[in-house]
Amino acid sequence: MxxxxxxxxxxxxxxxMAPVVTADLxxxxxxxxxxxxxxxxxxxxxxxxxxPGRLVIVCRNxxxxxxxxxxxxxxxxxxxxxxxxxxxxxxxSIKAFADRAEKELSRIxxxxxxxxxxxxxxxxxxxxxxxxxxxxxxxxxxxxxxLLLPKMITTAKTHNTHPRLVSVSSNVHYWASIEKxxxxxxxxxxxxxxxxxxTPSVMEKRYQSTKLLNLLAVRALHARLxxxxxxxxxxxxxxxxxxxxxxxxxxxxxxxYWADRMKLAYTSEEGSRQVIYGALGGADxxxxxxxxxxxxxxxxxxxxxxxxxxxxxxxxxxxxxxNETVKVLGEVDDRVHKVVxxxxxx
Numbered sequence: 001m002x003x004x005x006x007x008x009x010x011x012x013x014x015x016x017m018a019p020v021v022t023a024d025l026x027x028x029x030x031x032x033x034x035x036x037x038x039x040x041x042x043x044x045x046x047x048x049x050x051x052p053g054r055l056v057i058v059c060r061n062x063x064x065x066x067x068x069x070x071x072x073x074x075x076x077x078x079x080x081x082x083x084x085x086x087x088x089x090x091x092x093s094i095k096a097f098a099d100r101a102e103k104e105l106s107r108i109x110x111x112x113x114x115x116x117x118x119x120x121x122x123x124x125x126x127x128x129x130x131x132x133x134x135x136x137x138x139x140x141x142x143x144x145x146x147l148l149l150p151k152m153i154t155t156a157k158t159h160n161t162h163p164r165l166v167s168v169s170s171n172v173h174y175w176a177s178i179e180k181x182x183x184x185x186x187x188x189x190x191x192x193x194x195x196x197x198x199t200p201s202v203m204e205k206r207y208q209s210t211k212l213l214n215l216l217a218v219r220a221l222h223a224r225l226x227x228x229x230x231x232x233x234x235x236x237x238x239x240x241x242x243x244x245x246x247x248x249x250x251x252x253x254x255x256x257y258w259a260d261r262m263k264l265a266y267t268s269e270e271g272s273r274q275v276i277y278g279a280l281g282g283a284d285x286x287x288x289x290x291x292x293x294x295x296x297x298x299x300x301x302x303x304x305x306x307x308x309x310x311x312x313x314x315x316x317x318x319x320x321x322x323n324e325t326v327k328v329l330g331e332v333d334d335r336v337h338k339v340v341x342x343x344x345x346x
Contacts, residue, residue, distance in 0.1 A: 001253045003095040003174075003307075004171065004306065005176065006172030009171065009240075009241075009264075010264060011241065012117045012171065012298070012299060013240060013241055013264040013265070013266070014264065015120075015264045015299055017240075017266060017270040017271075017273055017274075017299070017300075018277075018299070019031075019273070020046050020273045020274065020276050020277075021273075021276050021277050021280045021281050021300075022046075022049075022050060022270075022280070023050055023280045023316040024050065025047065025050040025051060025053070025109075026051055026053060027050035027052075027053040028052050028053050028054075028109040028110070028161075029052065029053055029054040029055075029056070029105055029106075029107050029108050029109050029110070029149075030047045030052045030055050030056065030059055030109065030110045030112070030220070030279075031056045031058060031101075031108060031110065031111045031112065031114065031145070031203045032044045032047065032055075032056070032058060032069075032112040032114060032136070033056035033058040033086070033088070033113055033114050033115040033117030033141070034058070034059075034114040034116065035058055035059055035068060035114070036057070036059040036060075036061065036064045036065050036067070036270075036310065037064075037066075037068070037244070037245045037268075038069040038242065038243075038244035038245050038268045039073070039114060039239050039242060039244060039268050039271045039275060040057075040112070040114040040169065040244075040275075041071070041146065041268070041271075042268045042269040042271070042272035043112060043114065043275040043276060044057050044068070044072055044081075044108035045071075045072050045075055045076055045274040046271075046272060046276050047110075048072050048073075048078035048081065049076050049078065049275070051078065052079065052080075052109075054082060054105070055072075055078070055080060055081050055082065055085055055261065056082045056105075057069060057072070057081060057082070057083060057084070058084050058086050058097070058115070058221055058324075059083060059084075059086075060086065060088075060089075060115075061085075064334070065083040065085065067158045069083045071187070073110050073250040075091065079251040084097060085097075086144075088115050088135065088136040088140030088141065088144075089126040089127070089128075089132060089135055089136050089140065090126065090127055090128065091139075091140070091332045091333070092141060094140055094143050094144050094147070095332075095333055096167075097144070098144065098147035098148060101147075101148060101151065102151065105151065106158060107154075108148055108151045108152045108155055108162065108163060109152075109155060109159075109160070109163050109164075110163065110164050110166065110236075110279045111144075111145070111148055111163075111165045111166070111168045112168070112275055112278075112279065113144065113145065113165070113167050113168060114166075114275065115139040115140075115141070115165065115166045116136060116137045116168065116222075117133055117136045117137065117208075117293075118197075118207045119131065119132060119133055119203075119206070119207075121200060121201055121203045121204050121206075122203070122252070123129070123198045124193065128311045128332075130192075131193040131198060131206075132191045133206045133207060133210050134177070134192060134193050134205055134206070134210060134213075135193075137145065137207070137210035137211070137213070137214065138210050138213040138214065138217065138325075139325065139328065139329065141167065141214075141217075142217055142325055143327060143329045143332060143333065143336070145165060145217075145221065146255050146329060146333075146335070146336045146340075147333065147335060147336075149232070149339055149343055150230045150339060150342075150343060152165065153226075153230055153231065153232060153327070154230075154261075154342060155227065155233060156231060157215070157229075157230035162232070162233055162283065162289050163232045163233070163308070164232065164234070164235065164278070164279050164280075165232055165233070165234040165235075165276040166219075166235055166236075166237060166275060166279050167192050167214050167215075167217070167218050167234070167236045167237070168214075168236075168237055168239060168275060169183075169211050169214040169215050169218070169236040169237065169296070170208075170211040170214075170238055170239075170278075171204060171240065171298060172208040172211050172240045173179060173208065173211045173214075173215050173305070173306055173309070174306045175205075175208055176205065176208040176209050176211065176212040176303075176306075176308075177212070177306075177308045177313075177314075178209075178212070178313070178317045183309045183313060183320055187324060188317075188320055188324060189308060189319060189321060189325060189328060190324070191323040191337070204346065207239050209323075212306075212309070213295050214322060215236050215250075215296060215305055215309060216238060216309065216314075216318045216321055216322070217321070217322070217325065218236045218294060219294055219305075219309070219318055220318050220319070220321075220322035221234055221344075222234050222293055222294030223294070223346075224340075224344040224345050225293075225345070226343075226345065227313070227345075228268060232264040233289060233292050233293045234293065234294060234296070235278045235292055235293070235294070235295050235296070235297055236272060236278075236296045237274045237275055237277065237278035237294070237296075237298070238296070238297065238298040238303075239266070239271030239272065239274045240265075240266050240270075240271055240274070240298070240299075241261065241264065241265045241266065242265055242266045242267065242268050242270070242271035243262055243266070243267055243268065244268050244271070251320075270335075272298065273300070274297060274298070277297060277300045278297050281297070281300060283323060306334060308318075326340055
């Protein structure tokens, strides 16, 4: 896609959001991360109204999660909401979640990776020693994807269905790129996390960078998934700018700027419709399902990603960050290497 201008942004944000896609989810299992507020909460409500066999809402905080579960039950009359606790900023928490899923879930039909943070330029390290936005928005979700992938492919085979992994990305990826020097470095991911690299100007754009990494990861995983049944469909979705708690940490000096932008914001419920489309849209025929795989969805249709992603540098970055992500996460959990060798191509 050509340069994504402010005019493009305004035009998209003022386009009415299509109605939510619906389906009968009886007997199916849905997992939504970051489900206690905003887009994740509203998406969970939509799923609840479709009567899934199991709806697992994933939150970091038990108290806030219980409030969200109660709200979902009260608004949808769906009582089978399960609250599971997981912190994307702690690899051990993700591993424990995956262990529980392996033991307690007979199938996984939809995995919505929605959890994300925006630190408004602050450099914060996780307990695992990674820059927080990089871990919570990229490394953590990718680890979860690897660990749940076997169960999802088994679901496809056992139930003759097409499980979907939905990664919540953003149109801000159009304004992000990765410099050649970083792509050429032997360890770009590690450098991205380092205090020396994370200058104020870099951290100001860190959220955009992590949303770019989401798309690169989706494309890389799609390219390595089996192309014939049984497999899963992985998509990235853009919910648009939404009036969401994600932006609660905006610094005082930027609040006027964001106040103007928020005049164009969708509600969290409107934004969540794109998450639901990513999970359920384009599924009427095998040809439609095939076209969705590895796609980027905005305003309920497949869109082309940025020219930079499609460039030679973008292609090199996709492979470079994929390889290092696999290496890093393989050291966190050796199951990652087993998934890569046993379920993926190349």
